[in-house]
Amino acid sequence: MDTGRRQHLQDIYATDHKGKDEFTPQVSNEIIEERKRDARRHQFTAFMLGLTVLALAVGLVFVVIKEYLNILQDDTAPPPIAQDYIPRHSLPSDAQWVLDLSRNYGDPQWNGEGERPFNTLWVKKAAWNIHMAEKALELAKANPDAYAQAAQYYEQAIEILPEMEGIKVPLGMVYFQLKDYQKALVLLENAPESELTFDVLNNLGVACLEAKAYDRAEEYLKRSLELKPAYADALKNLAMLYRKQDREEESIRAYEQFLDQRPMDDTTRYDFALYLTKAGNWKLAAEQLRTLSNQVTDDHYVYFLLARAENKLGNTDAATQALRRGIQLTDPKLAIAWMDDAEFDQLRNTPEFQSLMKYVQQQGL
Numbered sequence: 001m002d003t004g005r006r007q008h009l010q011d012i013y014a015t016d017h018k019g020k021d022e023f024t025p026q027v028s029n030e031i032i033e034e035r036k037r038d039a040r041r042h043q044f045t046a047f048m049l050g051l052t053v054l055a056l057a058v059g060l061v062f063v064v065i066k067e068y069l070n071i072l073q074d075d076t077a078p079p080p081i082a083q084d085y086i087p088r089h090s091l092p093s094d095a096q097w098v099l100d101l102s103r104n105y106g107d108p109q110w111n112g113e114g115e116r117p118f119n120t121l122w123v124k125k126a127a128w129n130i131h132m133a134e135k136a137l138e139l140a141k142a143n144p145d146a147y148a149q150a151a152q153y154y155e156q157a158i159e160i161l162p163e164m165e166g167i168k169v170p171l172g173m174v175y176f177q178l179k180d181y182q183k184a185l186v187l188l189e190n191a192p193e194s195e196l197t198f199d200v201l202n203n204l205g206v207a208c209l210e211a212k213a214y215d216r217a218e219e220y221l222k223r224s225l226e227l228k229p230a231y232a233d234a235l236k237n238l239a240m241l242y243r244k245q246d247r248e249e250e251s252i253r254a255y256e257q258f259l260d261q262r263p264m265d266d267t268t269r270y271d272f273a274l275y276l277t278k279a280g281n282w283k284l285a286a287e288q289l290r291t292l293s294n295q296v297t298d299d300h301y302v303y304f305l306l307a308r309a310e311n312k313l314g315n316t317d318a319a320t321q322a323l324r325r326g327i328q329l330t331d332p333k334l335a336i337a338w339m340d341d342a343e344f345d346q347l348r349n350t351p352e353f354q355s356l357m358k359y360v361q362q363q364g365l
Helices: 003-012 017-023 025-072 093-100 120-140 146-160 168-177 181-189 198-210 214-227 232-244 248-261 266-279 282-295 300-312 316-328 332-339 342-347 351-364
Strands: none
Touching (some): 120 146, 232 266, 266 282, 266 300, 300 316, 300 342, 342 351
């Protein structure tokens, strides 16, 4: 056998004595303990990693739900107006400079020396107050208290630039909303003709009506109707004006024209019917009350007033029927008070009326 083959067989059957020592009992236990420690470390690491992933997943779900709830929430309450805050989204690009102004920028005071200032700074002061007044008017749609703020800002703008056009009419409209009719009248009467729109003229008419300046009120209301013939508010105010002046036929015509435009205005129809009963126009009053009783079915005053009108017209059955409906809607004592009125004497001896009276008395016990 040659030397190379012999060396090869020796390599195959040779024993590695170094590896033999690793499997002694003492060394074997150390290896087992080390492997257990490695296993525990891996388990702890995996546990912490899983816990971290779970926490991140819960946090992500919370954020998604919160954002979803914020989207669903419908917060329509207007933010309170404040001098030091103007929402950027509410301003056009050419008005962004307002954001850079301090809260005292709109102060209308000056030192009183020489002529009143008229320069870029003073114009910006006026513009700042006008902008704040317009924002207050937007808020006033939901919160009427903001009208007082709008009036203050407009007054400051006028104090800064007294001759500026386009301020007095909106300020007059604000005072009209505040029911300060004297101030509204002064401002609106001196307005340029180009600014006297149909609604401004209507408000002028109301201001004159409150001030008992009836001739001027009629003039303004008619001018309003010339600009907008079917303007319901002006028609109603004209009806009220003629009513105060005891111009019955003209008042009736204005009321009827208004109700043609606003047939579902139950309050005005009731006021009209009540006015007709006081004027003794029972026929037209009954017509209005019949219409009203078809629209308002839960108001005993409507039915008792209808009973009066039908009784005045000699419609005994209709009057009794209206009384019966009114009795069902009110307190028995109040019903007895209505039925004891001398106006119903001609019904008192009818079997239907006596039956109703007995029913009411029993209910009142």
